[in-house]
Amino acid sequence: MWFFTPEEKEIQKVCRDFAKNELAPFAEHHDNKESFNLKAFKHMGELGLLGITADPDYGGAGMGATAATIVMEEFGKACAGSTLSYLAHTILCVNNLNNNGSDEQKAKYLPKLISGEHVGCMGMSEPEFGSDAVGMQTKAVKSGDFYEITGNKMWITNAQYADVVYLYTRTGPGKKDLTTFIVEKDTPGFSVSKEIHKMGMRSSPTGELSFQKAKVPVSNRVGNEGDSVIHMMKNLEIERITIAGISLGIAQACLDQCVKYAGERKQFGKNLANFQMIQKMIAEMYSETEAMRRMLYTVCYEFDNGNKSNNLASAVKLQLPKMATKIALDAIQLHGGYGYSREFPVERMMRDNKLNEIGAGTNEVMIMIIAKNLLREALRD
Numbered sequence: 001m002w003f004f005t006p007e008e009k010e011i012q013k014v015c016r017d018f019a020k021n022e023l024a025p026f027a028e029h030h031d032n033k034e035s036f037n038l039k040a041f042k043h044m045g046e047l048g049l050l051g052i053t054a055d056p057d058y059g060g061a062g063m064g065a066t067a068a069t070i071v072m073e074e075f076g077k078a079c080a081g082s083t084l085s086y087l088a089h090t091i092l093c094v095n096n097l098n099n100n101g102s103d104e105q106k107a108k109y110l111p112k113l114i115s116g117e118h119v120g121c122m123g124m125s126e127p128e129f130g131s132d133a134v135g136m137q138t139k140a141v142k143s144g145d146f147y148e149i150t151g152n153k154m155w156i157t158n159a160q161y162a163d164v165v166y167l168y169t170r171t172g173p174g175k176k177d178l179t180t181f182i183v184e185k186d187t188p189g190f191s192v193s194k195e196i197h198k199m200g201m202r203s204s205p206t207g208e209l210s211f212q213k214a215k216v217p218v219s220n221r222v223g224n225e226g227d228s229v230i231h232m233m234k235n236l237e238i239e240r241i242t243i244a245g246i247s248l249g250i251a252q253a254c255l256d257q258c259v260k261y262a263g264e265r266k267q268f269g270k271n272l273a274n275f276q277m278i279q280k281m282i283a284e285m286y287s288e289t290e291a292m293r294r295m296l297y298t299v300c301y302e303f304d305n306g307n308k309s310n311n312l313a314s315a316v317k318l319q320l321p322k323m324a325t326k327i328a329l330d331a332i333q334l335h336g337g338y339g340y341s342r343e344f345p346v347e348r349m350m351r352d353n354k355l356n357e358i359g360a361g362t363n364e365v366m367i368m369i370i371a372k373n374l375l376r377e378a379l380r381d
Helices: 008-031 038-046 065-078 080-100 103-115 226-262 276-304 310-335 344-355 363-380
Strands: 120-123 137-144 146-157 165-169 176-182 188-195 206-217
Touching: 008 038, 008 065, 008 080, 008 344, 038 080, 038 103, 065 080, 065 226, 065 276, 080 120, 080 146, 080 176, 080 206, 080 226, 080 344, 120 146, 137 165, 146 165, 146 176, 146 276, 165 226, 176 206, 176 226, 176 363, 226 276, 226 310, 226 344, 310 344, 310 363
Parallel strands: 120 165
Antiparallel strands: 137 146, 146 206, 165 176, 188 206
């Protein structure tokens, strides 16, 4: 994009090369095996990417939503599952802790998370509370110098590998009586109770977290009791923006694959590229992908320059995953039988992208947020 800074352009180049060499060649393997590319993840830390938005005092890059989204796009082209794990670590855990933790907490946990020595995750959703996150029932009860935490968290990205959990809990009966804790993997009473097998994003480990009177020190409470709703809503904006970057990467990868395939595949004695219907499909994919790119990075630019709009974050989260799913389905159609097989990557890209229409707030939740905000403003007038 025209407004990328020299630093953002350098991040783009570094991530493009990294994705080409360390993510793309192994994407099919990790998808088939439902395994995590831990080696590549550790290397992300060596490149300084795991703390892209974090304070440089703790080893972070101190950059914004634009840089983080560039990483998501470039990685998303190669392996969306690995990129989702990157997002869960960098945006859901590290960015949250960087913005909300005390100086002592940040000094203790951020350096190892940013270097890649430790893997992070966030615990928000529960078996009975997904879209209604503030309805969560995992409870933290204070007992002396500790809190005892009881409950379960579901659909947790990086669960099986996490050394640190940024955990939301309930500490009172009110809707907004939510409190955050930093939970270490060896905490008594804490375990990963189930591994979850998914349709897509199979190279991103997902599990259920179980807390049976897990004893967490008071010093690991983030902020005061009842602060979590504010923390949660602030971080959801950058989460929704950056996860849309994964969809942009998937859309671009589908377009690139279709252009290559159309130039090589022959039917009726001619390359597919000579058929007007194929040309139409590719032209529409290109137009849709470029519309996605300009919408997303414009919102990133505004976010980094102080216009942190809940509606804009929700709008890119609504539109980009939907458009990327359409593009991925069109790519499968263009490839014909090969597109429906695992011989070409477009079927994996479609499976992977579907998660982006569900995670970080479903399409339907995005519609509710946008409509409520617009109608509330209209009623004020």
